[in-house]
Amino acid sequence: MTMIAMICDFFHPNVGGVENHIYMLSANLIRRGHKVIVITHSHPPDRVGIRWLLPSLKVYYVPLVTIASSATLPDFLAFLPYLRTIVLREGIQLIHAHASLSALAHEGILHAHLMGVRTVFTDHSLFGFDDAASILTNKLLEAALRNVDATICVSHTGRENTVLRARLLPHSAYVIPNALVADQFKPGPITGPTATVTIVVISRLAYRKGIDLLVATAPRICALFPNVRFVIGGDGPKLIDLLQMREKHMLQDRIEMLGPVRHSDVRDVLVRGTIFMNTSLTESFGIAILEAACAGLYVVSTRVGGVPEILPEDMISFANPDEDDVVRAMSEAIQIVSAGKHDPLRAHQRVKGFYDWSEIAERTEKVYEAVLHSRPPDFWTRMNRTLDLGRFVGPIFAIILVVGCLFFMFLEWWLPESEIDKVQRHWDQDRFVKLVEESERRSAQEHHTTLTST
Amino acid sequence: MRRTCPLLDHPEFSILDSAGWREYRVENPRLVHPGRSHVRKLLGWFWLDATIPLLIALFWDSVSDNRAAIACIAATVLVYAYVRCTQVLWESVVVLPSLGLQFETHRGLPSIPLTVSRNFIPLSSMQDFIINEGLRGWNVRYYLAAIQRSRRDAISLDVAYENILPRFPVLLEVYHGVHETLLDESHIDSRSDT
Numbered sequence: 001m002t003m004i005a006m007i008c009d010f011f012h013p014n015v016g017g018v019e020n021h022i023y024m025l026s027a028n029l030i031r032r033g034h035k036v037i038v039i040t041h042s043h044p045p046d047r048v049g050i051r052w053l054l055p056s057l058k059v060y061y062v063p064l065v066t067i068a069s070s071a072t073l074p075d076f077l078a079f080l081p082y083l084r085t086i087v088l089r090e091g092i093q094l095i096h097a098h099a100s101l102s103a104l105a106h107e108g109i110l111h112a113h114l115m116g117v118r119t120v121f122t123d124h125s126l127f128g129f130d131d132a133a134s135i136l137t138n139k140l141l142e143a144a145l146r147n148v149d150a151t152i153c154v155s156h157t158g159r160e161n162t163v164l165r166a167r168l169l170p171h172s173a174y175v176i177p178n179a180l181v182a183d184q185f186k187p188g189p190i191t192g193p194t195a196t197v198t199i200v201v202i203s204r205l206a207y208r209k210g211i212d213l214l215v216a217t218a219p220r221i222c223a224l225f226p227n228v229r230f231v232i233g234g235d236g237p238k239l240i241d242l243l244q245m246r247e248k249h250m251l252q253d254r255i256e257m258l259g260p261v262r263h264s265d266v267r268d269v270l271v272r273g274t275i276f277m278n279t280s281l282t283e284s285f286g287i288a289i290l291e292a293a294c295a296g297l298y299v300v301s302t303r304v305g306g307v308p309e310i311l312p313e314d315m316i317s318f319a320n321p322d323e324d325d326v327v328r329a330m331s332e333a334i335q336i337v338s339a340g341k342h343d344p345l346r347a348h349q350r351v352k353g354f355y356d357w358s359e360i361a362e363r364t365e366k367v368y369e370a371v372l373h374s375r376p377p378d379f380w381t382r383m384n385r386t387l388d389l390g391r392f393v394g395p396i397f398a399i400i401l402v403v404g405c406l407f408f409m410f411l412e413w414w415l416p417e418s419e420i421d422k423v424q425r426h427w428d429q430d431r432f433v434k435l436v437e438e439s440e441r442r443s444a445q446e447h448h449t450t451l452t453s454t
Numbered sequence: 455m456r457r458t459c460p461l462l463d464h465p466e467f468s469i470l471d472s473a474g475w476r477e478y479r480v481e482n483p484r485l486v487h488p489g490r491s492h493v494r495k496l497l498g499w500f501w502l503d504a505t506i507p508l509l510i511a512l513f514w515d516s517v518s519d520n521r522a523a524i525a526c527i528a529a530t531v532l533v534y535a536y537v538r539c540t541q542v543l544w545e546s547v548v549v550l551p552s553l554g555l556q557f558e559t560h561r562g563l564p565s566i567p568l569t570v571s572r573n574f575i576p577l578s579s580m581q582d583f584i585i586n587e588g589l590r591g592w593n594v595r596y597y598l599a600a601i602q603r604s605r606r607d608a609i610s611l612d613v614a615y616e617n618i619l620p621r622f623p624v625l626l627e628v629y630h631g632v633h634e635t636l637l638d639e640s641h642i643d644s645r646s647d648t
Contacts (some may be wrong), residue, residue: 050587050594063589081592089594411592421587421596421622 002368004029004036005092008054009071009102010384011059013047015263017287018099018124021178021454026057028361031150037090037443041072041104056427060086064104074103074140076400079408080111083380084411087115089420094368096120100127100137100162106144110400111252113147114408118371121164122152126284126305138165139390143397148386149371152176155306158284176363177310178285187296187344188271197334198229200273200297202261203280203288205236208323210279210302215241215328217279219249225334233258233269265367270295274337277330281321283307289316294351296344300333302326315347358423460627467624469631476635478628480547482618491573503538505529508635542617543567544574547598549635553577555600557614575600575612585625596622598629 006026010018026036042061051059062082064072072079085119086092095112097105100123109119121144124318128134145151145166151173159173199221202208215238221228232242232255239257246255261269270276276292278301283289286307289299293315301307303318317331317336336342377385386401387394456471466486470477510527517523540561548556554576562568581601589596598614616630 049589060594082589085592167636415593417592421594424622 003091003093004034004035004368005087005090005095005108006036006038006098007040007095007102007105007108008038009041009066009104010097010099011038012053013043014070017178017285020263020287021122021124023053023057024179024181024357025361027055029365030055030057030126031358031398032361032365034365037086037092039086039104039108041066056429058427062104065155071101071229072103074106076107076110077404079107080106080404080407081411081415083108083111084115084408085415085420087112087117089422090419091423091444092117094118094120094372096122096368098122099124100141101125106140109148110409113376113379113403118376119148120150120152120273120367120371121148122154123158124154124284126158126161126282127165128282129165139393141165143386143389143393146389146397147377147382149374149376150174150367152367154178154285154310157306157309161284174363174367176360176367177355178287178290179357179360180287180290181357182294182348182352185270185291185294185348185407187268187348190345193338193340196227196229196232197225197275197337198273199275199277199330200231200292201271201277201279202233202266202269202292203278205234205238205242207238208280208282209238210281211236211238211241213279213281213302213321213323214277215245216323217330218255219245219251220323220327221330222251222254224331228254228334229319230255231258231269231273232256233261233266235260237288245441265454266291270297273297274335274342275300275330277303278307279321279326280304280307286310290351290355290454292420296347298333298337298342298347300326308311312350315342315350325373380414461623464621464624467620467627469627474550475545476496476549476551476574476621476631478549478631480615480618480624481544482542483620485541485543487547505517506534541566545615545618547632551635554580554591555583555614555632555636557600557612557616559617573612575602577636579605580636581609583629583637585622585629590619595619596625598625 001243004026006022008018009020010016011022012019022038026038026349037058037060039060039062041064048061048063051061053059060082062079064078067073087095092115095108095117096101097108097119098121099105105121105345109121113118126356127137129138142165145168147291151162151166151168153162153173153175153383156175162168163173201214203211205211214232218230225415230251242255242257246252258269270292274297276297276299277291278286278289278292278299280286280302281304283302283305286301286305289301289307290310293299299311299314299316301318302321304321307316308318317329318334319325383401386397389397457468458471459465459468466481466483468481470479473547481527509629510531513527541564543560543562543564545560546558548558550556554574556575557573559571560567560569561571579602581603583598583600585596586599587596597616597619599611600614602610602612604610615625
């Protein structure tokens, strides 16, 4: 039974793939008997401090300033005091950090050794190598992962990408995919063969998700197949392009725009259609595709990133990320669906068996066990590995390491361990179950006495 | 009136029992030194105050003609006297059965209480009495809070022992005591009516 801290900038109340992954993984680890907390940054005005989520997941919202899209500034020392207090009071044994764009996660990994805590990192996205932002983030990632104990990636393509970006030893990177809760995505009731074929698109309307490709191909598909309708849900900077395309080609009756869709409503939107279209330019796993396949839709997607790994060939049609090939793949899909060769219920049953959160938690637990049983590197090895990073980056991060140690010494004087309120009582699931049974018994008794007295 | 110290590790915590009420008192731990003689106690908080006239005497000659300097010195002395006279001596949570809770803060010079500030929470508007954790600077502390719901459904939190913030074992004692006397009693009354 380990005490685990999940550290990431991206957590609820924001909604997204990484947030959902952290929450479901924590819930399943708690079910397996571990104790999990989550550390993330605060959301002004009043989401600061300590909150609890079901099922007994404690979340620390630390007051650090965010710069862009919920990511904090990578200053390597501002988080250390909070991290030290939280680790010492909860008795954390392992830090599991998520997301390469999260500065909190990097800091958690860099400073964990000061308190004797082991580290695991999960990378959720693919990045390029040639643009300025990628070069910078890759270098920061390499520095953070130089001394991490284990890395987990969500697909084999993701693993190759992370190993190349961060120059890891390939055998230290594991592949554990995402999963979904299949019961939340049941197919709709079976209707007879209808004339119209509805294509559903739900995604964040950003450049990475290939909205330009959608804008280029949607009018062509509408022209080629008069019985096809589009349902597009989601919001983002590219919404305006879609609306302009709709105006230009007079497709207001063929393309329906739903605006932002809440995660609880996604299934209802999905079952309105028979085909799901995904035109992402880069996708490390593609959980949206999986959710659509689970809801019984046939999937058309671009062959990028980790998408070829997630579904069998007969449930998905691939296209290269250019217009003509997407139109070709879509025609193929429309033919298959119109001929009735795709069975939604059978698809749902198959996807249900592929991915399961409890299995993911079991595999993650094995990674934790391997990490906890290995010996931590000593400070000299750590310093040497940091200096090996490069001619300029090496000394910079060695300085950050040493300043981190000095800051830690200062904190040991400023806030000694005796002054920290240690957590003595954690959520006790057995006691909760007993209290529920007791209160049910008591209310049943009262009900019985009122019945007999009247 | 009976006074007990139930926790051995925390001698600053004591319970005072009387006919109509029960007080959970937490004294300022800096002023509680068990086993120290009275003379040493007096000397302990007196020595810093004694250096003030000494310093003034040393520097008076050099600044006696400068009005601004005299005003500065007078201001500093007044501020220092105010700070020393408003030290928190003890804080308590007074439980008045079937009436409510009262949070008190007693300030003054050590062994000469000068001011009291009280906050009463009626039982009718009190939702719950909880132990919560909160961020305080770089630290995370446990604190006791009474949740009040006003008539317009506005929720407010009142923190007990706001200045001293004792440790968890003390808070647990007070929590159990308040729940047994105030909150469970109202629950017991409603059950016996049916």
